Amino acid sequence: MADKPRISFHDFTSCEGCQLQVLNCEDELLDILGAVDIVQFREAIDDRQWDCDIAFIEGAFSRESDRPRLEKIRRHAKVVVALGACATTGGLNVLKNYRGVEESMRKVYGDKASWYETAKAQPIERAIKVDLKIHGCPIPPQEFLEVVKSLLAGRTPQIPDHPVCVECKLRENVCLYHQGQYCMGVVARAGCNAWCPSYGGRCYACRGLISDPNHRAAKDVLTEFGLTVEQVLGEFQLFNGAYDMAQEA
């Protein structure tokens, strides 16, 4: 019997919730464990081997001293998958870039700020080449399963590139704009099955934006619904602050 595919998990600046989302695939977990060898998953196992077929990386790149570990993972992995918003867009961590990294550190650690190293939070593709992205904060478990199954079967995973609005319509949700609220669903990447709007929450585009978003129109719509320019930019900065469109008014 051929060796089983080797899979590893790694984490950087994050809440580790996306690795928990992997463990939350309770019904499929034992089958996955039967189909692959997990060679590194610090949150759950002691083993630590580097050579692997697929490396999943959770977390943002937010200090220079993490670069060698990212490069080591890249060197030893055939496929690198960014797991979750912190890895794909920098996630919420990017807010500190807008607050000013030094000022943020001083606010939290006072005159001891110089003891600790940090830098601007960025998506991991700013440090190493990323082959695939599983979006979301947190990731939808079904998309993780789709990516694992596809890679094991040698086909390209289906990651949606249409807006969340499409999924809301399919679920027959009442549009949040019709309820006097606002939402980023018009430009946000689908694939979560309109998770937040289906539970009464607005979409804040945690899965990033579709690849050709009309972000200027989205900003106009948000302004029309009474948001100030600052608030509109705030919506873009929340999960997509690493990109230029979050900086243009």
Place this chain on the structure above:
Amino acid sequence: MAKNLDINVHHLTRVEGHGNIVVRVGDGKVQKCVLEIVETPRVFESMIEGLSWRDTALLTARICGICSVGHTTASIKATDDAFGLTLTPEVLALRKLMLLAEEFQSHVLHVYFLAVPDAFAAPSVIPLAATHPEVVKRALRMKKTGNVICEAISGRHVHPISLVPGGFTYVPPRKALQEIKDYLAMIEPDIEATVQTVASIKDKFPKFERPREDVSLTRDDEYAFYDGDLMSSKAGVIDCHDYEKFIHEKCVEHSTSKHVYNVEGSLAVGALSRFNNNSAKLNQAGQAAAEALGLKAPCYNPYANNFAQTVEIAHCYQEMAGLIDRILGMELSEAALAPNVTPKAGRGIGLTEVPRGLLVHDYTYNAEGICTKANCVIPTGMNLGNIDADMQKYVPSVIHQRSQEQIAHDLEMLVRAYDPCISCSVHLMKVQWV
């Protein structure tokens, strides 16, 4: 045996977050023995400032994926408190059920995935899937039940959606609530089996004691998780708004997470501290589990935190079973659940017991409901000083009896027993013998 020790466990495994255990012993004297926290600074308190009250919980839930309901709960309680909101019994009941589900799920995850493998001398839960499949399947069923509960009420467990200040943005359908009851009925035999599994490995944990200051919430009428007064085993009981009288933070150079102290150099929070302070308030299932495990308050063996978690698994199960019946007897409607929030200027404080211990969120808002100042004190951070103090007492006590490898393993188990959540606290792990 070992007169010189040089332990350096870099990036400790089976804990959440990044930490190293560093021990240096020369000529039988401990020169250095600390848990270094090397998680990146995440500066959440600075990121909260400037956010609207609508988004403070959205952000702070992301401090930790495992305690994300706990962080959301403490956060929205702080916002409720700042705005003087009153909650309906329906909102309170659903909030409490979600919090109990998270305590339950997190303890199951820790006891089965992170601590039990040590007792079976396995490097992880994965080999146990082959050697003890029934144990692993039971753990997954129990864990899933926690997820089913949170999904039914708020869309998901990691970063819950509809759990907001003042209420819920979604009315859970009766069918979903009935499914919670079915899942709870399905795992009923698993509770007793869990207590038996943990009782069977009880002797695998080192016997070690160090008296400590236990800090937790406390209530007269129930074993406190959601709310209560603040209790220290050494300093008494105070109103939770005065938490700064007990919780003093300081920066230490070897940790990006601040340390916390009160009467002495360190204090302890978490399942064992709750048990030590509140064991008389456990329900019948919790009392029975404590008896089966031989756990009596006060217990000063930090490794016994695994047993206290098991007691809480049994306690939380019985509480959830009772609460879902009460909720099924309520008329859940938009009128009963929808948040009705009017921001006003002021400071609000939210204290909640989360799986790893006491959690503090403290926000100041301006009249528009924009957060102008925030402080979050995280349970793992509160325990770090206590972990260092435990290690500094443990290493000299076994240095002549045990090898460097054995001591390193004991220390990893010790840190793991606290169930540290390092991403949270930096807001930890590996032993380095340097």
